Amino acid sequence: MKIVFLGTNGWYDTSTGDTICILIKTGKYNIILDAGNGLYKVDRYINPENPTYLFLSHFHLDHIIGLHILGKFNFTHRLYICGQTGTKNILNTIINLPYSMPLNRVGYEIEVYDLPVEKNDIPFKVEFLPLIHSSLTLGYRFELENKIIAYCPDTGYCENAVKLASDADLLITECAFKPGQISESWPHLNPEIAARIAVESQAKRLSLVHFDASLYQSLEERKNAENVAKNIFSNSTAAIDDMEIEL
Numbered sequence: 001m002k003i004v005f006l007g008t009n010g011w012y013d014t015s016t017g018d019t020i021c022i023l024i025k026t027g028k029y030n031i032i033l034d035a036g037n038g039l040y041k042v043d044r045y046i047n048p049e050n051p052t053y054l055f056l057s058h059f060h061l062d063h064i065i066g067l068h069i070l071g072k073f074n075f076t077h078r079l080y081i082c083g084q085t086g087t088k089n090i091l092n093t094i095i096n097l098p099y100s101m102p103l104n105r106v107g108y109e110i111e112v113y114d115l116p117v118e119k120n121d122i123p124f125k126v127e128f129l130p131l132i133h134s135s136l137t138l139g140y141r142f143e144l145e146n147k148i149i150a151y152c153p154d155t156g157y158c159e160n161a162v163k164l165a166s167d168a169d170l171l172i173t174e175c176a177f178k179p180g181q182i183s184e185s186w187p188h189l190n191p192e193i194a195a196r197i198a199v200e201s202q203a204k205r206l207s208l209v210h211f212d213a214s215l216y217q218s219l220e221e222r223k224n225a226e227n228v229a230k231n232i233f234s235n236s237t238a239a240i241d242d243m244e245i246e247l
Helices: 037-044 061-072 087-094 159-164 191-201 219-230
Strands: 002-007 021-025 030-033 052-055 079-083 110-114 125-130 138-144 147-152 170-174 206-209 236-238 243-246
Touching (some): 002 037, 002 206, 021 037, 030 037, 030 138, 037 061, 061 087, 079 087, 087 110, 125 159, 147 159, 170 191, 191 206, 191 219, 191 236, 206 219, 219 236
Parallel strands (some): 030 052, 079 110, 147 170, 170 206, 206 236
Antiparallel strands (some): 002 021, 002 243, 021 030
16 A cells, blocks of 8 residues: 655645645555645556545645646546535535536546445445534544554644544644644644644554645755654654655
8 A cells, every 4th residue: 555645735835845635545446635736646646447535624725726627637437525514515616617627527427425425335444533623624544455544634633633543554644833833723733743643642653744835935844843743753754745655
C-alpha cells in the first residue's frame, strides 16, 4: 500500500505546494482524501482499473476546489464521492452550472454518498467522527490491507481525533498553525498538538499536512515544525507534495 501526498498546503497554492489532497493506493482501491488542487495529479499515480473512492472532510474551498477539474480524468470504474450529510445537495450546487462542469457531464459515472451508507456500499472498513472546526468537519479511520490509516484534517485538539487515531499505523493530521500558535475561534493544530494526539492515540507514525500557506512560506519552516513535533513524537514527518510512503 502506498500513500501519495498530492497536495499539502492549506488555504491556497504556493511554490511550496498545492492545496490538500492525499491518495491511498491499495491493491484493490484508489482512496482519495479531500479534493484540493493537488487532485489534478491523481491520474499520475492511480490504477484506473480499480474503483476510486473520494472522501471529503468538509466544504471549505481548499478541500473541494479540485472537483472543478473532474472532467480531466477517465476512471474506468465510477467515482464514488463520500461526505457528511448534505454532500449531494452541496456538490450539485457548486459543481454545476454556472460555476463548473456538472457532475453528470464529466464523461464517466459518479455516485455521491451522504454518510453513513449501507454496509455493502463501501467494500472496506471506514469510520468517521466529527472534529472541531469552524464548520462541521469529518475525520476518518480506514482499515486496509491489515493497516490502519487515520486522517484528521482541519481541527483543534479533540477526543474524536484521538479515537480515530487509536493504534494507527499512520496518522495524517493537519498542521495549519506554527509552533506555539493556537486560536479558539479558528481551531487548527500546531505541530505540538498534532504530536500530542499521536502520543495519546499510540499511533506508530505521524505525517503533518495542510500547512497554512500564509504562515508556512518555505519548506524550511515545515522542517522546523517537523523537528518540533519530533521532540514530542519521534516518528513525525512534515509532508511535501509528491512525497510517497509505503505501508
